[in-house]
Amino acid sequence: MYTLPFPRPHRPGSAPGAGVVLTLALLLALPVTAQADQGWNTSGDLRFGYVSSETRPRSGTNSDADSFRIRARFRIAGEMGGNWRASARAAARLDTGQSKDEFWLRTYAPTVAGLENGQGTIDEAYLEYRPAQSSWSLRMGRFQAAFGINDIMKKSLDQNDSSNFDISWTDGLWWQWRGNDWTTHVIARHNDRRGPTGTLRRPLDFTDNGSRIGLFAAAESRTAIGPVVQRMVTLTWLPSALRPNGLADPALQDYLAVTAKAAAEWPLGQGGTTFRLGGELGLAVDTPRREAMNTGSGDTDALSWQTSFSFMDVLPEHDIGIVYGRIADGWLVSSDFRPNDELLEVRWVWQATPAWQLDARIRRRQEIDLSTSAARPRRDDDLYLRATWRF
Template sequence: MRTRRPRRASCPVLPHRKRLAGMVVLALSVGGANAAEWSTSGDVRFGYVASETRSRSGTETDADSLRARVRFRVRGDLGSGWHFSSRVAARLDTAQGDEEFWMRSYAPGPAGLENGQGTIDEAYLEYRPSDAPWSVRMGRFQAAWGLDDVMKKSLDQNDSPNFDVTWTDGVWLQWRPGEDWTTHFIVRHNDRRGPTGNLRQPLTFSDSDSRIGVFAAAESKTPVGPLIQRMVTVNWLPSALHPYGVADPRTEDYFAVTGKATAQWPLGASGTQFRLGGELGYAPNTPRRETMNSGTGDADSLSWQASFNFMDIAPEHDLGFVYGRVADGWLLSSDFPANRKLAEVRWAWQVSPAWQLHVRLRRRDEIDLPAGTGHPRRDDDLYVRATWRF
C-alpha cells in the first residue's frame, strides 16, 4: 500500500476548478438554447486486492483490502454537432485514511487519485459534425490505447486502468479520412506541480517550456489477414526530462515512439480464437541511472510487452498471459513501472452485458540495480474484481 501524506482538510478554489465550472455552465447554457438531449451512465468496480513485497534489503511486507471505483457520467447532445460530457469518479478502499474531493489540475501520484479521493475525471465539449471525417474535444477527458487483448496494457497513453483514476487535460483532434485509419492528435496541459497521471519522475513540469506536451497516434482495426490491430504512437514532452534529478535545473526533451499490433487465428471449430499481441517502445533521451537508482551511466529505454490470449476458451470466458520488460528510462506507462519485468495471467468472464468478472495474478521484478545491492525488489499481487456498468 502507498504511504499517505498529510492533506489539508479542505481544497482551495483554484483557477482550474473555475475553468471546469465555466465549461459546465457553458454547456448547460448551449444545451438549453438547443433543447439538449441528456443521458446518464456509469460503472461500479469492486473487489479484493492483496500484495506481497520483498524489498532490496530482503524485508517482506504484505497488505490486503477491499477496493472500489465508482464513476457516474452525464452526457448531452447539444445540437448542431456539439456534445458535452462530465463524469465524477471516486477511488475507495477499506484501508484508506480519510476522504477528499480532489479538484486540482494535477494528480496526487502516477496512479492518479489515492484511496479515499474523488474528482471530476471528465468535463469536455466536443464538436463532431455529422458528415465530417473529424472531431475535436476540449477540456478534461479519458484517452487510452492498450493492446486489444484480455489485459489491454499499454507502454504509454492509458488513462484509468484497473482501479486507477487518471485523466488528460487539453485538446484532442480525431481525423478518419477513410475506412481504415484514424489519426489522433492531443495537445495536453501538464501543471507545474505535476501531471494528471502516467508520466513518472524525473519528468517534471516546473520549467515554463514544459507545460504543453503532444501525443500523436495512427491506428487501424480493419482486419488485414490475421492482423486486427495496428498502431503507432509518438509522445513529445519538451523540456520535461531532468536527467540528473528533479532538483537539477538541466532539462531535455523526452521523445518516445511505440508500435502496437494484435493478430488473431481460430483454434478448431469450437469458436476459440488465439490472439497474439505485442508492443515495442523506444526513447532516445533518458535519465542517468544514478537518478533512477538503478546503477551508473545512461538509463536504457527499449521496452516491450507480448501477450498470449485465448478468446472464448469457453463461451464468454477469456484467458490471457502477458510478459513485459520495461527499461529504467521508460517513464510513460501507468501499467508498467520503470525498470521492471512483469509476468501476469488473467481470466475474464463476461457474465452478462452489464457484469464482468476478472481474476489476476501478477509478479514484477526489478531489472537493473546499483552495485552492492542485496536483492532486486519483487512485488506479487492478485485481485478478484467485478464490474457493473449501467
C-alpha cells in the same frame, strides 16, 4: 444517503468523510439533472473487489497488504445543438485501508497513478465539436484517453488513463480524424508545474515554462489484413520535461518516446475458441542517467516491450490471457508498467452478462537493473478478484 463505513481520519473543522460524501452526492444527483432533458443520457460503472500484495524490497523485511476496493463512476452526456456535445463524469476510489477522505479538483493528480484511495474527483468535463457528415472531431477539456493492445489485458507502454481501479485523466485538446481504414489522434495535454494528471514518472518534471504542453499522437487501424486485427504507432513528446541527472540538477532535455503495437488472431478448432497474439515495442530517444533512477551508473536503457497471449472463448464468454514485458529503466510514460521492471501476469475474464464482468489476476514484477548498494532486486507479487457492473 448511505456511505461505506471505511476508516477515515477526522480533521478539525470538517466533517469526517466529507470528500467522498460530496463525490457520491454528485454521482446520485447527476441522473436527476439528466432526466430534465430527453436529449441527455447517463451511464457509468461500479467496480469492486479484493486486492492483495506482497513486496520483497531490496533490503529489509517483506511486507504484505490486502483490502477491499471500490471504484464508482457516473457520466452524464448529451447533444447541445450546433454539432456540439458535452460530457461530465464524477468518480471516486474507496478502500478499506484508506487513510484520507477528500474531493480532489485540481489541474494535477496527487500521485503518479492518479487519485489516492479515499479520493473523488470530476475525471471528465469536456465539450466536443463534430461537424455533420465530417470525418474529424475536436474534444476540449478533461477527458479519458487509452491506447492499449486489443487483447483481454489492454495494457499500454504509453497513454492509458484509468486502468484497473485507478482514476486518472488528461486535460487538453484531442483532435481525431477517422478515415476508411485508419484513425488518427493528436492530443495536446496540459502539464501543471506541480505535476501531471496521468502517469508521467520522475525524473520528468514540469516546473519549466517550456514543459506545460505535451504532445501525444497515434494512428491506428483495426481493419483486418489476414490474421492481423490491429496496427498502431504512437509518439509522445514532452518538451523541456526530462531532468537527465535527477530533479535536483537544472539540466533539461525533451523526452521523446515512440511505440508500435499490433495484434493478430487465429481460430483454434471448431468450438469458437480463438488465439490472439499481441505485441508492443517502445523506444525512448533521450533517457535519464541511471544515477537518477537508482539503477546503477551510466545511461539508462531505451528499449521496452511487451507481448500477450490471449485465448478467447475457451468456454463461452470466458477468456484467459498471459502478458510478459520488460520495461527499460529509461521508460517513464506508462501507467501499466513501471520503469526497470520485468512483468509476468495471468488473467481470467468472464463476461457473465452484457452488464457484468468478472476478472481474476495474478502478477509478479521484479526489478531488472540494480545499483551497486542493492542487496537484491525488489519483487512484488499481487492478485485481485473483481467484478464490474456497467449501466
